[in-house]
Amino acid sequence: MTKTADAVIFERNAAKALDDGQLRRNLRSAMTTLSQRRRTLFADTEAFEQLRAQGESIRRRALSQLPALLEQLEGRCTANGIQVHWAETAAEANAICLDILRRHNARRVIKGKSMVSEEMHLNHFLEEQGIEALETDLGEYIIQLDGETPSHIIVPAIHKNKDQIARLFHERIPDAPYTEVVEELNAIARQELREKFRAGEAGISGVNFAVAETGTLCLVENEGNGRMCTTAPPVHIALMGLEKVVEKLRDVPPLLRLLTGSATGQPITTYFNMITSPRRLDELDGPQEVHLVILDNGRSSIYGDAERRATLQCIRCGACLNHCPIYTRLGGHAYGHVYPGPIGSILTPQLEGLDEAGVMASASTFCGACEEVCPVKIPFTEILRMLRNEAYAQGESEHDVKGHGYRYTTVEGLSWKSWALYNTRPGLARIGSQILGKLGQHLPMIGPLKEWTRTRTPPPFAPKSLHQLAQERGLDNDR
Template sequence: MQTSVISFHDRAQAALDDPTLKIAIDRTTGNAEKKRAAAVAAFPQFEAARDLGQRIKDHVVAHLDHYLLEFERNATASGAKVHWAATAEEASRIVVDLCKQANAKRVTRVKSMLGEEIGLPHALDEAGFERYETDLAEHIVQLAGDRPSHIIWPSMHRTREQVSALFKQSHQQPHSEETIEAMVESARRELRDKFLSADVAISGANFLLADTGATCTVTNEGNAELTTSPPRVHIVTAGIEKLVPSLSHAFAMLRLLVRSATGAEVTQYTTFHCGPRRPDDLDGPEEFHIVLVDNGRSKMLADASLREMLRCIRCGACMNHCVVFRQLGGHAYGGTYPGPMGAVLTPVLDGLEKSRDLAHACTLNGKCQEVCPVKIPLPTLLRGWRDRSWRDGLEPTTTRIGLGLFTFVASRPWLYRLGQGLALRAMRLFGRNGWISSMPGLGAWTRHRDFPVSETSSFMAQYQRRKGQSS
């Protein structure tokens, strides 16, 4: 996975210039925020569940070597074949080789951000396989030649009107009614044959159960079950941090994942896969492979400033509540993972030099940490990347000069107050009806929205005045 060569500034500008994108983002994230709030309000034990989830993940991370070996031992005992991949390239190569060994022509894939992280769709296409994404949103992304823009709703950047036009252009039997139900039925007709005729199925895993060697997937469409049952070979790709000790721990995490991701109590389908088909099984694959992927996770484990990010269960709540993501969408972040969690992960995956802007694309308001089901201190981790970027000399010269000037002024109160007073007066000169639509120095802000006219005096001046009045 590579960060886009287009700068973050240019990607953000393109997103802000797209009014249709804002409509699509608001429809999805606004609904997700409301549903999550309702689900949490209906679950009084949610905070206690968060504490438990944090403890489970911290325990696994602290004993990751033990649980990895236990998982491998039990998965192998169930008949699965476990493969280890240190890098994204190695993981993709293993999957492609397994498909070739199976003499596969057609491959179906269940949505997996780990698959996107290791560049698997591109690798399968380059190897000449017929690849079909079976999640409705990923099907949309594939038809449009897009990249996922959200880890739960990959096609959230497209409105239903755009999807309708795409299906009419691409499907053999497109819908005739402009309803969501009709569009879903059109996708079902298009994909049904692909499900039943695939040679290899590839899925991700929400959790890996160490005590049984089973993998767990949660979906709302049922496509995971239909994808993974008919083919001869089932390949699971999963990050090594997905481990939980046992089934009971998995269900404790599921209570957090589902409410945080979609605002539901439970997903429609929660499926556990444990080894290939047995003689008395009615269906299932003849071969079951699990590819365990590191790709920077060991580096995070060894770095105390990043270790807490390994708790992440990929629910997407942080981005649904992020004021920046809700203005820009996911593609502006440039990497596989968008939003606050992506701003932390992308420098690990692609290097800080290529993605240092992401840590600065944050207001540090703390909403992401507030809604994180496993209490990851995302603002603290983002500040850590900012500090590291400064120490490594990656910040532009203009930024360093600007901060030097600010330090000079801020360390001299009389000069700071003088400059503040002049700025307040200047802002009022440009104000109209309480708003500033254009002003030198505020161009980046006022290009897309107005800036509120400042108060007539500074906060400290008002504070001192009110303090004097009350004494």
């Protein structure tokens, strides 16, 4: 098997992660806790199944009328005084943000957690333009201090333990004492950020749900930093992927419950923020301007295909990461892309192309744990399998995923053709299994067998196959 470039990088990252005992322990303990909390909250499995059937229905109903809902959202927001912008690419979205910030002369920006902004590499972009974009969610703050990216879409600093964070704070925050007490670490961050909230000239946030019916932007958070970013500065920019829209306000309660419960096992977060307009004339606070940036960045290409469209049902709860045996061992960074874990493995190859990220689709045993917990019933294995098909599909492919066919080699194509031949010609198979039976224990350790035997004893090929034994025992052959 020749290895594609994305596979080489992924395997190197994976090997590094697997070797990092500290990382593995941090992740294992965190993922176990998160999944236990979720299981406790949704202990009534029948009720959970009903709730998630509702979630699935709401998300699919929204997607089935997506363009109309986006227009309705735009209309309602505009009528409410929110300025709506559309961006086809990350670069366009960045330019829109820069333009707004420049008009407000904003050089100090406070940010709430937003995966879309990670997708845009917004912080880096703004920094280059001389604008400080400060992450204010504690986890995001920690990794920004360390020059890292999130390793998890909900708990971005979960790969670090408190000792590592203690050292980081002590080294990077002026006058911060060394402490491993979590409460004290929190207090240091609170102290540091308090002044930033007061002085922030603009706030940037993500969007969890956007309600077309009312033009309302919903934000889920626990720390109060999201409220700070969207309330204290004179201007608020909200970033959303175009799939985040839901039809009705009444669609929000079940999704909210599914989101917080699946993510961290909480019945609800501390804050659920529903923003419908900028500061009204008679009001004393709130931003004078609210901007909504609707980002495509490849999503519309996913939308056109019925099977791929289900990818856009996602509400970014992270439960698939928490339950994934592979994510649990590697953490997010090894995937090498913004969205890790099962959701990353189905989303990224479609957004960036198989030739960039197709290997992510091979990072699954099809164990189905992601599918089992997904609160909106995304058919992960079906989509992963489709992506694997596309990776080898030459010429015109059924689902037209960007970069399809990148992985095809004549050697691999031929070997599967031979496999099919072997398994459709009983005569061939009979000879084959006799050879395996005789030579099984003396096969050369090359190719797949070489990979297998790095950490395992060779497969115990039996001297006689079940076919042979069945025949010897005179079992009815249905002839």
